[in-house]
Amino acid sequence: MASSLLELLGEIKGDAELAGAEKLLITYFNALILEVNIAANASKVEGFREIATNLQKAIEHVRQHNPIVAQRLVSEAISMATTQGSWAAQKLKEKNLI
Secondary structure (H helix, E strand, C coil): CCCHHHHHHHHHCHHHHHHHHHHHHEEEEEEEHHHHHHHHHEEEEEEHHHHHHHHHHHHHHHHHCCHHHHHHHHHHHHHHHHHHHHHHHHHHHHHHCC
């Protein structure tokens, strides 16, 4: 979803529309960062902190009107989330929690 929104952001013309779209996207990323932090706190997996850092960097690039770099950072965050999520799921399975 984040990648799709960033792609759309790159297509928006007009200062007022762009400002509103950036504000919504930043709000979305901040909500996502909160969720990632919950995962980091619950799992104690430090890799989730790196995901939050990438998302924070993506926010800065959105503010700088640089959606291409933001999209790269989000792609990296998605890859990290997949890796960390798989690791966490394996640990939960080992403990018969899922």
